[in-house]
Amino acid sequence: MTDHHHEEPFWRKYIFSVDHKVIGIQYAVTAMIFLLFGFCLMLIMRWNLAYPGEVIPIVGKLLSEDGMLTPDGYNSFGAMHGTIMVFLGVVPLAVGGFGNYVLPLQVGAPDMAFPKINMASYWTFFLGGVCMLASFFMPQGTASSGWTMYAPLSVIATTGETMWLVGMVFLITSSLLGSVNFIVTVIQLRANGLTWMRLPFFVWTQFVTAFLLLLAFPPLEAAAVFQIMDRVAGTSFFLPSGLYVGGEVLNVAGGGTPLLWQHLFWFLAHPEVYVLILPAMGIVAEVIANNTRKPLWGYRSMVYSIIFLGFMSFVVWAHHMFLTGMGTTMAAFFQTTTMIISIPSVIILSALFISLWGGSIRFTTPMLFALGFLPMFGIGGLTGLPLGLASADIHLHDTYYVIGHFHYVVAPGTIFALFAGIYYWFPKVTGKRMNEALGKTHFYGSFICINGVFMPMFIQGLAGVSRRLYDGGSTYLHAQPVLQWNEFMTIAALGLFFFQIFFIINLIISLAKGEKVSSNVWDATTLEWAAAPSPPLPHVNFEKVPDVYHGPYEYSTNSGGNGQPDFTPQHKKINS
Amino acid sequence: MEVPYTVKPRPDTGLYNAKIGVWLFLASEVMLFGALFSSYILLRMGASSWYVGSEALNVPIGTFNTMVLIVSSVTVVMAWASLRMDDLKKYKMYMGITILLGLVFLVVKILFEYLPKIDHGHVPSEHNFYAIYFVLTGLHALHVIGGLVLNAYLWGPGTKMWETEPEQFTNRIEIAGLYWHFVDIVWIFLFPTIYLL
Numbered sequence: 001m002t003d004h005h006h007e008e009p010f011w012r013k014y015i016f017s018v019d020h021k022v023i024g025i026q027y028a029v030t031a032m033i034f035l036l037f038g039f040c041l042m043l044i045m046r047w048n049l050a051y052p053g054e055v056i057p058i059v060g061k062l063l064s065e066d067g068m069l070t071p072d073g074y075n076s077f078g079a080m081h082g083t084i085m086v087f088l089g090v091v092p093l094a095v096g097g098f099g100n101y102v103l104p105l106q107v108g109a110p111d112m113a114f115p116k117i118n119m120a121s122y123w124t125f126f127l128g129g130v131c132m133l134a135s136f137f138m139p140q141g142t143a144s145s146g147w148t149m150y151a152p153l154s155v156i157a158t159t160g161e162t163m164w165l166v167g168m169v170f171l172i173t174s175s176l177l178g179s180v181n182f183i184v185t186v187i188q189l190r191a192n193g194l195t196w197m198r199l200p201f202f203v204w205t206q207f208v209t210a211f212l213l214l215l216a217f218p219p220l221e222a223a224a225v226f227q228i229m230d231r232v233a234g235t236s237f238f239l240p241s242g243l244y245v246g247g248e249v250l251n252v253a254g255g256g257t258p259l260l261w262q263h264l265f266w267f268l269a270h271p272e273v274y275v276l277i278l279p280a281m282g283i284v285a286e287v288i289a290n291n292t293r294k295p296l297w298g299y300r301s302m303v304y305s306i307i308f309l310g311f312m313s314f315v316v317w318a319h320h321m322f323l324t325g326m327g328t329t330m331a332a333f334f335q336t337t338t339m340i341i342s343i344p345s346v347i348i349l350s351a352l353f354i355s356l357w358g359g360s361i362r363f364t365t366p367m368l369f370a371l372g373f374l375p376m377f378g379i380g381g382l383t384g385l386p387l388g389l390a391s392a393d394i395h396l397h398d399t400y401y402v403i404g405h406f407h408y409v410v411a412p413g414t415i416f417a418l419f420a421g422i423y424y425w426f427p428k429v430t431g432k433r434m435n436e437a438l439g440k441t442h443f444y445g446s447f448i449c450i451n452g453v454f455m456p457m458f459i460q461g462l463a464g465v466s467r468r469l470y471d472g473g474s475t476y477l478h479a480q481p482v483l484q485w486n487e488f489m490t491i492a493a494l495g496l497f498f499f500q501i502f503f504i505i506n507l508i509i510s511l512a513k514g515e516k517v518s519s520n521v522w523d524a525t526t527l528e529w530a531a532a533p534s535p536p537l538p539h540v541n542f543e544k545v546p547d548v549y550h551g552p553y554e555y556s557t558n559s560g561g562n563g564q565p566d567f568t569p570q571h572k573k574i575n576s
Numbered sequence: 577m578e579v580p581y582t583v584k585p586r587p588d589t590g591l592y593n594a595k596i597g598v599w600l601f602l603a604s605e606v607m608l609f610g611a612l613f614s615s616y617i618l619l620r621m622g623a624s625s626w627y628v629g630s631e632a633l634n635v636p637i638g639t640f641n642t643m644v645l646i647v648s649s650v651t652v653v654m655a656w657a658s659l660r661m662d663d664l665k666k667y668k669m670y671m672g673i674t675i676l677l678g679l680v681f682l683v684v685k686i687l688f689e690y691l692p693k694i695d696h697g698h699v700p701s702e703h704n705f706y707a708i709y710f711v712l713t714g715l716h717a718l719h720v721i722g723g724l725v726l727n728a729y730l731w732g733p734g735t736k737m738w739e740t741e742p743e744q745f746t747n748r749i750e751i752a753g754l755y756w757h758f759v760d761i762v763w764i765f766l767f768p769t770i771y772l773l
Contacts, residue, residue, distance in 0.1 A: 111579055113593045180600045188581050188593050214604050219611035226615065229711055234701035237619065237708075255623045255704045260615055267611070 016123075018115035019539050023122050024101030025429065028422075031093035034129065035415075038084035039500075041077045043493055044069060049472035050490035071470045075144040076160070078468070080132070082147025083164070086272065087171050088129050090414055094279035095175075095213070096125065098421050099182060099206045101429065105528030105536060106200050108191025108546045108571075113184040117177050124174035131167030135160040146468070148269070151238030151261040155230045156245055162231055165224045172221045175213045182210035191527065191571075193548035197303070198570065200526045200552040201289075201296060204303050205282030208310040209275050216271035216314065223264035230256075237261075259324055266317035274313045276410055277377070278306065280417035281348055284370045287420050288352055290524050291367035292359025293566060295553040298351040305344035312341040322390040323397050331390040338388035345381055349374065364522075365439030369420035372447050373413055380408030383458065398468070401461025404454050412450045419443075419503070427521045431534045432514030438506040445499030452492030456485035523567055525554050530569030546571035583744045598751045602758050605719075609762055612715065613769065616708050627705040629771045632698075637688045638771045641681050642763065648677035649760040652727075652753045659746045664738055667749070671731045674756070678724045685717060709770055716766060719759045726752050 014022060040059075047056050048069045060067030069077070104112055112118045135142040140158035143149065154161055186207045190199070199207075226237040234252060238261045241254030289296045296302065318326060318334040352374060361367065383405040386392040396402060419442075427433045463482045465473045472486045473479030519534045528536075531546040554568040568574065585592045620626055651673045658666035693699075693706070700707040730752055737745040 109579070113579060114597060115579065176601070176604055180597050180604075183600055184593050184596045187589060187596055188586050188591075189579070214600060215607050218604050218608035222608055222611035222615065225711060225715065229700060229707065233699075233707075233710075235707035235711075236701075236704055237615070241624070253701060253703050253707075255625075256619060257622050260618055263618070264611055264615065 013538075016119060018111070018119050020100050020104050020112045020115065020118060021429075021536060021538070021541075023118050024097050024099075026122050027092050027100055027125070028097030030126065030129065031089050031097055034084050035089040035093070036500075038081050038089055039497065041081045041084070043497060045074060045077050045081070046490040046493045048074060048470070050487040052471040052474055072141065072144060074470045075146075075468075076136075076142045079143050079146050079149070079164075080136070083132065083143070085410075086147065086276065087168070088125075088132060090276050090410065090418070091175070091272075092125060093418055094283075094414065095182075095206065095209060095275065096122065096178060098202075098279060098283065098418070098425070099178075099209075102425060102528055103182065103203055103206050104185060104189070105428075105532055105541055106203050106526055107186060107189055108194060108527045108531065108542065108548065109185055109189035110540050110542070110545075112181045113188055114181050118181050121174050121177035121181065124170050124177065128167045128170030128174060131163050131170060135163035135167065138163055148265055149227070149261075150265075151227065151230070151258045152240075152243060154261075155227060155238055156250070162228065165228050165231075168224050169221060172217045172224070175217055179210035179213040182206055183214070186210075191546050191548050194527075194570075197300065198548060198551050200282075201285040201299065201302060202279075202282035204306055205278040205285075208306050209278045211310055212271040212275050212278075212313060216268045216275075219264045220268035223261055223268075226264075227261065259321075262321055262324065263317070266320045267314075270317040270320065271313045273406075273409070274309060276414050278309070280373065280377075280414040281306070281352075283417045283421040283424070284352060284373050286526070287366045287370040287424050288355050289553040289555065290424075290522050291362045291364060291370070292356055293362075293555040294355060294359045295551070295555060296351065297354040297357070298347075299551070299553070302348050302351050305347040309341065309344040309348075312337060312344070316341055319388050319393075322393045328390075335389055339385075342381065342385065342388070349378060349381070364423075365434065365436055365443060366420040366424035368440065368443045369416045369423065372443065373416045373420065376408055376412035376416060376450075380405060380410075380413050383408065395464075396461060398466055399461035400457040400465050400467055403467050404457030404461055407454050407457070411454065412447070416446075419446075422507075424522070425528075426510065427517050428528060428534050428536075430511060430514065431516060431519075432510055433517045433521060434510040434514060435506050438502050438509075442499055442502040442506065445502065446496060449492045449496040449499060453489050453496060456482075456489050460485055523565060525550070525567050525569050526552055527570055531571045547573075549573050583741070583747065592747060594747060594751050595754075598754050602754065605758060605762075609715075609765075612712055613765070616712065616769065619704050619708060623704060625703075627703065629769075629773055632705065633709070633771050634689060634692075635771055637684060638767055641684055642767050644677050644681045644684070645760045645763050648674045648681075649757055651677065652749075652756045656746065656749045656753050659738075659742075659749055662742075664735070668731065668735070671727060671749075675724060675727050675731060678720055678727070682717060682720055682724075685713070689713075712766055712770060716759070716762055719762065723752070723756050723759050727756070 017023060044056055044059060044063070053068065055067040056063065056069060063069055063073060100112070100118065104110070138158065138160040140160065142160035143154070143157065143164035145154035145157050145161065149161070149164065186199075186203060229235045230237050230239065236253045236256040238258050239250065239252050239254055239256045240258065243250045243252070243254065285296055285302070316334060316337045318330065319338045322331055383401070387396055387402060387405060423434055423439055460473070460479070460482045463478060465476070465479045465482060469476075472483070474483060517534075519532070520529045521534070522529065524530060527546055527548070532542050537543065548570045549572065550568055550570045552570060554570070556566055557568045558564055558566060579593070580586070581593050583592060589596070651670045655667050655670035655674060658670055698706050700710045730748060734748070735745075737748070
């Protein structure tokens with residue numbers, strides 16, 4: 001092939017590129033913009049919760065004439081915050097961004113198995129994102145029935161809902177294309193000698209994640225088609241007979257059931273939770289092994305745990321539905337599976353903690369974020385246990401406790417891990433290093449503020465404050481004793497925003513004039529650092545196809561004295 | 577450095593990339609139709625009234641279409657086998673028959689099933705039975721159309737590849753054939769579930 005000898009035109013190189021590295025960057029940049037957008041939606045909502053009825057500063061005039069957020073606007077923002085953060089922010093960054101960029105490099109492949117399908121995956125995702133944004137401009141605003149889009153509310157909702165569903169179909173198609181690519185790449189394109197148990201843990205997490213995306217998303221596609229039919233063709237898949245809307249019986253055939261939507265939705269959305277967390281665990285494992293200069297403790301148990309986790313995630317979905325009157329037998333089954341699925345998560349987290357033991361830890365910025373991930377994910381996971389038990393869930397369901405729980409998993413958990421990944425692989429992508437002082441300010445500031453945002457939610461939730469109140473509960477008697485936390489959380493959220501500015505500045509400055517570093521700046525063993533230049537060669541990645549002779553984390557293999565490296569790269573043959 | 581194993585199988589897995597890819601895609605499709613069939617069961621169990629499929633739908637036409645798809649599944653294998661025996665002419669013939677049968681299926685479906693149903697007012701909004709009938713068979717029909725487009729490309733302009741890379745072209749026919757079988761199998765499940773039960 002003469003492909004990489006001639007210069008490609010701009011649009012081929014940077015826009016409709018088939019190079020997994022460019023596609024990974026496209027995914028990552030798009031996802032980070034969406035994350036920022038979703039965060040801003042939430043800041044407006046938080047302002048309203050703390051100061052209900054007061055004019056929103058700066059953006060107020062854009063929202064309504066009197067500069068306030070309407071209750072309908074609040075509902076829309078809530079629905080779109082969830083949708084954007086999960087489907088357009090975290091997953092595209094964790095899987096589309098890091099997965100695309102790092103995975104082929106770590107398995108020693110020149111590219112993804114199907115480069116054109118990879119490009120199609122990004123552009124389908126992009127279309128889905130455009131649909132979601134366009135829904136804001138629909139006649140009566142965007143979807144407003146929560147990110148779960150529970151029927152029948154969503155069926156009788158405004159036209160923005162249809163756009164949401166169409167956008168969702170695009171996103172599902174995109175993740176299907178992506179996941180097929182990931183799985184085939186791992187199975188087929190591993191370098192010589194890179195056996196399954198020599199794969200970096202990050203590759204394992206992406207591999208299992210891809211299976212979850214492949215198999216869990218189609219039921220939501222079916223559900224989306226049903227809901228589009230309900231909305232457009234007047235069918236009654238999710239509408240029971242005799243449904244009253246606005247004091248009148250809805251003129252439909254009826255005979256459907258809203259529970260069908262919930263089953264189909266959660267059959268996707270529970271595995272989706274693991275799609276959010278598994279790549280994060282993978283990133284943290286890479287960063288920890290590298291910065292403790294030790295092999296991961298219990299690598300094999302972690303791999304088996306993650307496979308088991310993948311399987312189990314398909315049989316726990318109804319623990320989101322304990323309050324639908326499902327009966328004790330069903331509840332008992334799903335409680336049991338939910339308790340079982342916590343075991344592999346605990347194994348992985350414990351293994352990561354024990355990996356720290358006795359290491360000479362380098363406190364670099366990525367390591368700080370990885371270390372921050374461990375207790376935060378721990379809090380998120382442990383507070384989930386009461387929600388998995390039906391009797392406790394009846395009290396806590398739909399309160400701020402739930403919000404606190406899953407945000408601890410996703411925000412200071414997954415997003416911290418993603419920050420760790422950005423700081424860790426930035427030198428790989430650019431050949432430059434991010435500023436440590438700005439990075440550390442970013443970490444410590446975010447760490448304090450993010451706990452200020454989410455910790456009080458447990459207090460409010462235990463007091464019984466519902467998650468969907470426009471005024472933050474100020475009209476409810478039982479919410480009065482915990483109402484003062486609303487202002488605290490809002491200030492913490494604004495602080496969190498302030499510290500993200502350090503990150504954005506750091507990103508721009510480092511990109512423009514960061515300190516140039518060697519190809520393997522972290523002294524890492526895995527192929528993407530050890531065998532490829534930074535940044536890797538366009539289209540081919542490696543100067544020479546690497547052969548692999550070692551496990552992924554052979555650190556401290558010798559004393560490191562006399563200028564000798566203290567690690568053995570995976571592709572380095574040692575004659576003994 | 578090219579992406580390896582696009583044509584030749586990888587020694588330790590014994591498969592080329594696209595073959596794993598298509599099986600994974602089909603696994604995903606199984607989950608899609610699995611969800612659709614499960615929804616059918618859930619809706620029917622919960623419904624206060626339900627139509628008897630064999631009375632509400634046209635069983636002879638359905639049977640005819642079932643036969644059409646089964647035969648087309650055979651001819652698509654013949655098309656692939658012809659290429660394996662280096663016979664492009666026979667391939668053209670068998671693939672042509674496959675495409676024609678797919679078209680027959682669609683035309684019969686639309687002219688003798690969808691249109692008369694709609695004429696009689698049996699639209700999706702009438703009852704969930706018709707809703708599920710139209711959605712399930714409609715999604716299946718979309719898959720048929722997708723397969724037809726793919727097969728038509730491989731029958732027409734796509735054939736050029738035979739001159740330069742015969743092995744990869746043969747692989748493509750195998751992939752298209754696997755997908756076409758899947759479309760056939762979905763119908764074999766759909767037919768008794770909706771038309772007969």
